[in-house]
Amino acid sequence: MGLFRKNPNEVAYTGGEKHWADVIKNSGPGELLIWRQPEEDFNTNSTLIVMPGEEAIFIKGGTVEQTFDNGTYKLSTENYPFISRLRNAFTGGVSTFNCVVYFVRKAHSVEIRWGTDSPIQVRDKMLGIATKLRARGAYKVQIGDPVKFLEKLIGNNVFYQTQEELNKYFISEFQSKVKSVIARAINESNTEILGIDSRLDELSDTIEPFMQEILDDYGLKCVKFTVAAIDIDDDELRRRYDEIGVEKLRNAQADKAVMGILGDDWGKQQAANILGNLSMNPGAGGVAATGAGMGMGMAAGGVFGNMAQQMFAPMSNSTPVQQPQPFQQAPSGRFAQPTQGNNSPTSSNTSQEDPMEVLGKLKRMLDAGLIEQSEYDAKKAEILSRM
Known part of the structure; x- marks a missing residue:
């Protein structure tokens, strides 16, 4: 076993080892919101390339050193060719001057679908009976503060990289707000539940600020929140409205019969x-x-x-x-x-x-x-x- 052992992080570099100066650019899948570049502890004067729609976070020694918008930059680290290899010999090949780059996606996410996992309990004002509803829709997010997002959701080894993982993280808070707002809107309305679809845009606009309040703490922006549908999850309510419809039809037929006489x-x-x-x-x-x-x-x-x-x-x-x-x-x-x-x-x-x-x-x-x-x-x- 040689004295100058290779840094195990070098396996991610091209050729399996660091070079005099390396090029650091995003190599992660396009659907990820954030990506930790696998090349770590790169030498000073390495080149950082940030593409449009991205933002890079340069972390050195465990602290955020700087953030970069799209462009090309030279990074200054405490790692040097040959000297770092000699210095790392006393730490088993691991650099004591750790540095890493995170790439954050600034573009809008694709639609993230949501749906209530349990019925919303409301009372129909026309019939005066309790009934159950389910809501579903979609939303889009954008990372507004990459550093806050990194600190709150990513940490060192905790990853919420995909939109689906992000949805799972927020689903409990989202559903609580959605159910509360929809139930309050219906209870304050004097219209029948069967006409609630005419108010979907209004409900979407009402709920969106509550979603933004939740996301603000994590450096995220709610670009668009939509209530796509509210489904009646109650056969009794449908039966009662069907009975009312049949009764109205009978009355109309009776009126038609009278008009036929007159x-x-x-x-x-x-x-x-x-x-x-x-x-x-x-x-x-x-x-x-x-x-x-x-x-x-x-x-x-x-x-x-x-x-x-x-x-x-x-x-x-x-x-x-x-x-x-x-x-x-x-x-x-x-x-x-x-x-x-x-x-x-x-x-x-x-x-x-x-x-x-x-x-x-x-x-x-x-x-x-x-x-x-x-x-x-x-x-x-x-x-x-x-x-």
């Missing part, structure tokens, strides 16, 4: 509703007041008059009661008062109408709840008595 024109339905109210207020004044109330954008006078003539005019054959006259719409859009005069009796027109058609209309009005059963029976008996 006709597609909504104005006709409103006129028919007013006609039903006349059974409780048959006076001419009530008719005029009711007709005036229909004047908001609907020419209901003619509709009401025609239905009144067809349904109730036959009663004039037995009892000479003055019939309300059809409303005429004035040019200004207001309903004019009924015209007075000797109008021809409507019974002659009704007598020519098919009794089956009249009875059919009465039956549809009864089914729609516009007239009472007693009114229907009386009119039916009256029409049948004239046949």
Whole structure:
């Protein structure tokens, strides 16, 4: 065994040994956030090359000597050719003037995906029931303070070099903040949980400052934080909303059935509703007041008059009661008062109408709840008595 043993760190050098002056540049994989260059204890006047998007940290004697942006530099160390080999003979070949270079990636990281490992407990404001949510998304980081990052996360022999390793380190703190902010936002909102996807951008912007607060202590910047989706992890909530949807569909189908009886024109339905109210207020004044109330954008006078003539005019054959006259719409859009005069009796027109058609209309009005059963029976008996 020779006296001048080789420094074991020299195995990383080209050819397996140090040279008079070496070139130090990043040889690590591109996906790493930080890389410790394996060539250590290099001789003084060695050349350091830092590429764009990188920053180099030169550590000498266990302290940060200097940081370097992209460019080419000469490094000054306490290691010299021949002299270092002689000096290291007393320490088993290991240099007492250790020096090393770390290369830090300054470019933005690729997206680091995250997701909640357990459900977020919230209460749906619409249904008033507790439910469970899961959130997922991604974020990007950038090393803002390489020295702080090195001191806090790397140390001497502890490595968080990859983005995935970094995510594992922060996941507990991240998830705590994410769950807290999402739960608070939903509990303070009056909207249903099913509409939470419309607020993803808002939630992302709200959570990002909390993430930045965590990363600041480690020399990192949160470039972008995104909540990609919030999934409902509760079958009971889906079932309840499905029931509400089915109920709304049934109500819509029922409304459609009523419209099928009354006709597609909504104005006709409103006129028919007013006609039903006349059974409780048959006076001419009530008719005029009711007709005036229909004047908001609907020419209901003619509709009401025609239905009144067809349904109730036959009663004039037995009892000479003055019939309300059809409303005429004035040019200004207001309903004019009924015209007075000797109008021809409507019974002659009704007598020519098919009794089956009249009875059919009465039956549809009864089914729609516009007239009472007693009114229907009386009119039916009256029409049948004239046949």
